[in-house]
Amino acid sequence: MMSNHNAILKTGDWVKGKSRDGELIIGYIENLEEGMIKTKVISSDNKTIEGKIIPLQSKQVKKMPAAKVANKEQIHFLIDLALSTGDEEWFFELSTKLNSMRELVKDVK
Structure with a gap:
């Protein structure tokens, strides 16, 4: 874990x-080491660095708030993002949430 001016940062x-x-x-923290944040770039105005891991200092980044998922379409988008980034834990978390929503709808019918 590492702290910056906003919050505690973690992988x-x-x-x-x-x-x-x-x-x-915009990206996610791949690794924290020796005062550097190794960030996997998902989106950037420089398209050549998208998909790459770049080192940043904690003062260069701000932690993004957790997404508030409200509907099925948002979950599908986030599942695609989890798959493209290889985040298996997040994928399973989102899939569980989607299945719970399906069960709720099924019980209403």
Whole structure:
């Protein structure tokens, strides 16, 4: 775990920030080591760094709030994102939530 001006950062947290070159970045923490945050870039205004892991300092990033999932379409989108990022734990968490929603609907019919 590492602390920055906003929150305690840990592996798997979603962050947004800017690189040393001023590029906007949205991604998740792949690893924390020696004061550096290894961030897997999912989206950036520099498309050439998307999908890469880049080192950032904690002062360069801000932890993103947890998503409030309200409907089935949002869960499907997040499941696709979990699959594309290889986050198995998140995938199973979202799949469980989706199945719970399906069960609720089935019980209403």
